[in-house]
Amino acid sequence: MGLTPKEYDAMTEEERKAYDEAARKKEAEEQAALPYRWKQTLSEVDISVDLPKDILRKDLIVVLKRDSLKVAIRGQDPIIDGKFHKLIKADESAWTLISQNNSDKKELNINLEKFNGTEWWKCVIEGHAEIDTTKITPENSKLSDLDGETRGMVEKMMFDQRAQAAGKPTSDELKKAEALEKFKKMASQIHNVILLAV
Structure with missing residues (x-):
């Protein structure tokens, strides 16, 4: 049943629903056997x-x-x-x-x-x-019971866990990509200023 994140992303929404349902059913059967x-x-x-x-x-x-x-x-x-x-x-x-x-x-x-x-x-x-821990959604009341710093850390962790499972960039990778884009934009502006000065 294990697909790579890339294989999962390549599925249609209907295929994902069917896959997720089959995985949930299998998981429930395995848990019931404990x-x-x-x-x-x-x-x-x-x-x-x-x-x-x-x-x-x-x-x-x-x-x-x-x-x-x-x-x-x-x-x-x-x-x-x-x-x-x-x-x-x-x-x-x-x-x-x-x-x-x-x-x-x-x-x-x-x-x-x-x-x-x-x-x-x-x-x-x-x-x-x-x-499958990537499918866990904690109760909002429990998440809201956490102090601001801990809650932020938990939300970041949950985002990163879901992103990795889906083969998408984590929050740190998104920040790096954003910083790189800003740098490219600044470098482009500096290059334009230098060209204007010449």
């Missing part, structure tokens, strides 16, 4: 694992390290066991076991504080199904 559900903001990742309703905290093994996670029911194979895609702040991360009303299951919720709170994760555990 033994957990997850979502993220720039600063944290939340993982949910469905468990039998008779499970107690003492029945669980949850080991959160800065680079890995292990979740298991005592005496059983691990539900999750692997290296994180990126590092976390283990001492600022936590888990809770929640009983769901009118349900035959409980839910283990794990909140991970990202070590680098300025990037999207493409997966939680290395080797697990990945998402």
Whole structure:
């Protein structure tokens, strides 16, 4: 399914829509096959694992390290066991076991504080199904919660990420091109002034 940005740009709008829809469907199927559900903001990742309703905290093994996670029911194979895609702040991360009303299951919720709170994760555990981070659109309310400097950095990062995915110039490359155009214009004007003086 992986196209280069050039190949993607060469597609018609209709072909892009069909490609994006197929990619979203494939991604959703892969994510549904994981033994957990997850979502993220720039600063944290939340993982949910469905468990039998008779499970107690003492029945669980949850080991959160800065680079890995292990979740298991005592005496059983691990539900999750692997290296994180990126590092976390283990001492600022936590888990809770929640009983769901009118349900035959409980839910283990794990909140991970990202070590680098300025990037999207493409997966939680290395080797697990990945998402396309270029398609992430954060909630405006979350973006507006950021201070001006951080918000500007995040917006620039998002612009650059989308531009690179589309094979287009990043904001820095656009600034350089703009500066070069200004220089060319100034050089042309100086050249004209020199010709007039001669």
